[in-house]
Amino acid sequence: MDSFDTAIIEFACQWLPYGTPPSDELITRFGMTTGRYEQQLARILDDYPSQLPVEDRRRLWLQLAETRQYP
Helix, strand or coil: CCHHHHHHHHHHHHHCCCCCCCHHHHHHHHCCCHHHHHHHHHHHHHHCHHHCCHHHHHHHHHHHHHHCCCC
């Protein structure tokens, strides 16, 4: 996991209590639309499952599932 992926995971975990981060915050921090952020987050969760506590990973997947359908 590179530093960009790590920043996305840390950011996503900070936002867990509040839901999906606002689109303007995603553009400012990462230069991404909400859809692209969700795709990137899903890829990170798939590619690096052991890099994150199980409960945080589960909660992030549930949050993604609220807005999109991921396998």
